[in-house]
Amino acid sequence: MTRSPYELTTPSAVLARLHPRLRTYFGAVPVGHVGRGAVDGREARVAVRAHRTFRFRTGSRTMVDAITAEPHGLVDHLGRRGRVSALLRAEVDADGPDAGALRLVSTRVTVRVLGRARSLPAIAAPRVTLVERFDDDADVQRVSLRLSAPLIGTLYRYEGTFRYRIEPDTGQGTP
Incomplete structure (x- = not known):
């Protein structure tokens, strides 16, 4: 079984504090099974790929991202082509x-332009804070995401649940 990007980049003492149900979610998926973790065949690196569909009154939108283990840490590549990345x-x-909840906080944002990655200066870089927790009473995983800009404040906020x-x-399809 391949270790997940979280296991490859986060100290085991930190992961040991996770709620037991979150350890399963942020751990590796056993061979022959599907979940949220997979190997990114395009770049031969361990990645957690996700397609999240949000349903609104005006229609549905799908967000795509891939979280990878990089030499400098855990990186979230946003969009189908991963042009925006957050360490x-x-x-x-x-x-x-x-x-027991996992909190992910962006420390650097990079944008790929004309084939080159450019880090945004801290004064302009948006900050992402994501919190994943498990609600034992409701038997669901709760997620909260906040995207903010240094001079503007909150740009986007999302809260939801899933199993x-x-x-x-x-x-029969993708995980």
């Missing part, structure tokens, strides 16, 4: 209201 710092509180499971790969 992420992973944190897990041992106690308090967020005990995650690992299933045998039947070959």
Whole structure:
């Protein structure tokens, strides 16, 4: 079984503080099964690829991203072509209201323009804060995302729930 990008870039002491159900979600998916983790065949690196569909009154929109383990840490490549990337710092509180939840905070944002990656200066770079927690009472995973800009404030905020499971790969579509 291949280790997940989270396992490859985050100290084991930090991951050990995760809620047990989140350890499954942020861990590797066993061979022959599907979940949220997979190997990115295009670049032969471990990646968690996601297609999230949001349903609004005006229609549906799908967000695509891939989280990879890079030499400098955990990186989220946004969009189908990954032109915007965010280097992420992973944190897990041992106690308090967020005990066992994973918090990902962007520390650098890079944009690919004309085949070259350019880091945005801190004064202009948006900041992403994502919190994933497990709600035992409702038996769901809760996600909260906030995108903010240094001089403007909150640009986008999302909160939602979902259920995650690992299933045998039947070959009936993508994970």
